[in-house]
Amino acid sequence: MDDDILRMRGITKTFPGVIALEDVNLAVRRGEIHAICGENGAGKSTLMKVLSGVHPTGSYDGEITFDGQPVRFSGIRDSEHVGIVIIHQELALVPHLSIAENIFLGNELTGRGGLIDWNKANAEAARLLDEVGLQENAVTPVGQLGVGKQQLVEIAKALSKDVKLLILDEPTAALNDTDSAHLLGLLRTLKDRGITCIMISHKLNEIVSIADRTTVIRDGRTVETMDMSEPDAGQERIIRGMVGRDLESFYPDRESAAGEEVLRIEDWTVWHPTQDRKVVDGASLTVRAGEVVGIAGLMGAGRTELAMSVFGRSYGRNITGRVFVRGKEVRARTVAEAIDNGIAYATEDRKRYGLNLIDDIRRNISAAALGKLSKRGWVNGNEETKVAEESRRAMNIKAPTVMSVVGKLSGGNQQKVVLSKWLFTDPEVLILDEPTRGIDVGAKYEIYTIVNKLVAAGKAVLVISSELPELLGICDRIYTLSAGRITGEVPVGDATQEGLMALMTQDRELAG
Template sequence: MSENILEMRAITKRFPGVTALKDVSLSVRRGEIHAICGENGAGKSTLMKVLSGVHPAGTYEGEILFDGEPVSFASINDSEARGIVIIHQELALIPHLSIAENIFLGNEQARGGFINWNETNARAADLLAQVGLAENPTTHVGTLGVGKQQLVEIAKALSKDVRLLILDEPTAALNDQDSEHLLGLIRQLRDRGVTCIMISHKLGEIAEIADTTTIIRDGSTIEQIDMSSPDATTARIIRGMVGRDIDHLFPEHTSKPGEEVFRIEDWTVMHPTQPGRVVVDGASLNVRAGEIVGIAGLMGAGRTELAMSVFGQSYGRDISGRVYLHGKEVRTRTVAEAIENGIAYATEDRKKYGLNLIEDIRRNIGSAGLKKLSRGGWVDGNQEIAVAQQYRQDLNIKAPSVMSVVGQLSGGNQQKVVLSKWLYTEPDLLILDEPTRGIDVGAKYEIYTIINRLADAGKAVLVISSELPELLGICDRIYALSAGRITGQMDASTATQESLMELMTQEKD
């Protein structure tokens, strides 16, 4: 029996006008955790779609060997029949169905044409126990958090007798606790003989969990690294990903804060559907011109809810408190009012709320500033194109043209389109919610550089992030949020992850 469970040889995949993969080769040993990393758009997900039959045999060149035998998959059902299961970054669960129904969807436990619900729920309970999820199998998936939904996806994979499990950015949307639990489960699967391929931008996780790492850049294999080797460093992985050394993960920046631009006082927000539940509790904070201020907090602390409630009261009910811009109290009861008063909010979920994925770059960039593009009630198409081209150049959006569909761009370039959309409104305060989620180290550096440029231009920038090193690396001051309350603030120059975590876990008196 071959040492390798999988070999992909000279895989080339072309789309109209672009070659996504060029002679990519990959070998994965049995029972290992194999990481694949590279910049957004490098071809990682495309390669896994070739392997799993999403891109069927005949649409690519090259050869795939599984268990030492040549295979060609016409569909994802074919690859699953051989024990290859892929869990995409965008989870494929139906929120209005139960956990058990989701696990066995398409693989129903039926006899005589009828589903045996006792058997279905019993088997689902066993699978949930295997992944460490203590939920009733009849619970609707839509009531679960993202971390638990990831575990349901893995339970679903185990129900298919998985031998090779592919996880695409499995921890991108998870907090530290859920991420650690998931990584522990992946180790357990490896110990049980399940081979895992993990695509990730989190280099710390790769160093912690991977046995082997393959680096892909611009659709080509750069190198395969044995992670037990002394020279398997993060710096080496970064160099392979971006084609150059990055001496610092965060660009050098010296802030020169000016007058106060934004302030909220005693900001309180109630849950939209649960009467009596306080989500944001008497929060007060301020941001000055040219200053980058962070908000740190664990999942569920109320960070996003705070930002959305300020931005046109787009979250919550019974909102009270005061908003000041340049020392003057303003109303932000609607999104239009917030934009009119110089507030912009780049959401943490760019695919769902930040972008129209079926529209082009041009339309997305102009969407929040249509008043500026209007001439006699009509959008000036030439001006719209000119504006989009200018931002494409200024923010280095990698796309053939501004007519390119946004849904076809990499995550980093999509985030640049989101930033362009809000920069065109010329805000005084820019709220960035998880601005680098799901993008690679090279694209992150570019986003940080853009944030610094905004501060240098006198903008007030408020950054929400789950990554404490990111907040410490780019912010001037950081507020900590716990259970909806601001528990303190610290200068980033003197703060540490430990001191912030102490504030983030502070319980209510």
């Protein structure tokens, strides 16, 4: 069609031993918000890297037409020159530089003698920040901003390059509801200005609310492109295209059979490591065998701080309170002692704290319990490989071998490696912090199934999640946390999103 700003035809991209994209076709209309959906590893990000020149012309087969002209990009500068800008899921900002310095990094505004004109740069940055609704001063270091505001800086940076087509890869994955709503509102504003947007996301409710059309990719191939104004265009149709089947339910069925108490936390208080304030204040909770217990709270409520401080005091100072595992008080002053006492914690930030991305699956899985594989200080490599291979099969980790580098895996498969690592420690209680963040609906279902198997085997699972439907779908009980204090404990049968939100926003003085 004449109103297509972008056409990609017959795109095929291979890596050694893997076909990432096979004959993919994509057409994006001028001025629309076009969503791309697919499971982790389906090829979405690879397709966008082909488009933006990260994978240059010659490294793939197929052709790209942009704004009516055939294009061949040898790098990102080439694609940006014609108005295509990509914002990756891992933000490419330098934390110690100012907002203005980040916006014009590589495209500095110069004055006389070729020197940078900082007055001009700061003034132009301030104008761009106003466009994206960010009130910060242009000289503020980016590292002082939250993730939501950093996303806005990235968009301001794109606007400085006269963007015609803006590509956003999982832009709201790490954002809270307020920041997500602001970002989606900004995309609508950009659309009104005639800027075309491509958005990759696993948050299907956001896709349904904002996208004009949606293309679904499965196993490196285009499944369909649907007009979101069609009556049957919605989450169920997208999921069917993504996974190749209907999901009867987002959450697998599980019989609730809580047994004896496994974990008890009493009057747990944690102070911020550098500030004079409590981040967890007198929290008490229990988890029983065969039970999934959730913790719900807004950003900053103290959920992760609670989990990390219990896990070998890996966060905070002046920690007081008591922790019991199967009735025995444990004094886990280090992560190693926490593991030895049957506590495992799967972090919310798997790439920074959960995995060694440059190492293979085998060594990541064994990392937390090398003592089980060593004798006289030497690790039995054959046994390590055997254990990892068993986990790969049991967890359905999609990788050719356990020698595959973890950093090359999709988000869902990386999360399975994290779970495999902690399950190898044979914990009594497993704390899962945002276990399905940034992974697709099919992989989420697999993670939920793994959790169900754990509790069926008598383990206790504590889940922290920002997604209330997820907690309602997989938990037996839910604790709410506000300003570091437990404000409620609700059986899932009595819980609603509205009721939980009321407890999560309860005034601190009323919380006691």
